[in-house]
Amino acid sequence: DQQVKQNSPSLSVQEGRISILNCDYTNSMFDYFLWYKKYPAEGPTFLISISSIKDKNEDGRFTVFLNKSAKHLSLHIVPSQPGDSAVYFCAATTTSGTYKYIFGTGTRLKVLA
Amino acid sequence: GAVVSQHPSWVICKSGTSVKIECRSLDFQATTMFWYRQFPKQSLMLMATSNEGSKATYEQGVEKDKFLINHASLTLSTLTVTSAHPEDSSFYICSADPLLGAQHFGDGTRLSIL
Numbered sequence: 192d193q194q195v196k197q198n199s200p201s202l203s204v205q206e207g208r209i210s211i212l213n214c215d216y217t218n219s220m221f222d223y224f225l226w227y228k229k230y231p232a233e234g235p236t237f238l239i240s241i242s243s244i245k246d247k248n249e250d251g252r253f254t255v256f257l258n259k260s261a262k263h264l265s266l267h268i269v270p271s272q273p274g275d276s277a278v279y280f281c282a283a284t285t286t287s288g289t290y291k292y293i294f295g296t297g298t299r300l301k302v303l304a
Numbered sequence: 305g306a307v308v309s310q311h312p313s314w315v316i317c318k319s320g321t322s323v324k325i326e327c328r329s330l331d332f333q334a335t336t337m338f339w340y341r342q343f344p345k346q347s348l349m350l351m352a353t354s355n356e357g358s359k360a361t362y363e364q365g366v367e368k369d370k371f372l373i374n375h376a377s378l379t380l381s382t383l384t385v386t387s388a389h390p391e392d393s394s395f396y397i398c399s400a401d402p403l404l405g406a407q408h409f410g411d412g413t414r415l416s417i418l
């Protein structure tokens with residue numbers, strides 16, 4: 192049972208435009224969500240997170256939106272840059288207990304120059 | 305920022321060999337570390353939670369005797385793949401939790417069993 196889903200395996204966006212990556216989850220106990228960026232043969236790098244008490248968190252070009260009723264979150268990157276090309280994973284966790292992450296399957300973003 | 309170091313980055317060995325992977329938190333103490341496995345074009349799957357000074361907690365379907373985890377200090381966890389076989393070939397990644405904020409990940413170990 193995939194508790195965290197990223198239904199788009201890939202996405203291509205023109206440089207300067209907005210990239211929107213989506214993530215859905217099923218477990219209502221999740222209360223903390225994160226986005227990671229990953230290059231091949233490297234570990235994931237933390238980008239941005241959001242607590243379930245918020246519906247938006249912004250950090251520079253990255254904004255994460257959370258819709259709890261829809262169990263959906265999205266990452267917006269604007270403006271997109273070629274260096275943003277990577278695989279993006281969303282992760283969800285509960286802040287009580289062991290704080291272990293459940294990852295989505297990732298979306299490969301390609302930003303075209 | 306916080307750094308997690310993972311070693312080695314790439315291992316190629318014969319079937320039947322045991323392989324040890326180290327995960328170190330370089331500038332913070334981590335009572336909890338996590339071990340993940342990633343197959344090509346797939347998600348990171350949590351294998352186990354490594355707890356300093358106590359036994360690791362394994363996820364369902366992960367063989368404890370195959371994947372030995374030792375968390376002997378607050379900065380070091382090791383994963384030993386015992387008697388590795390070709391089906392164990394994968395990309396293994398560790399992460400450490402500095403208690404506040406997001407987990408920090410190592411750069412992973414690519415294990416290839418011939």
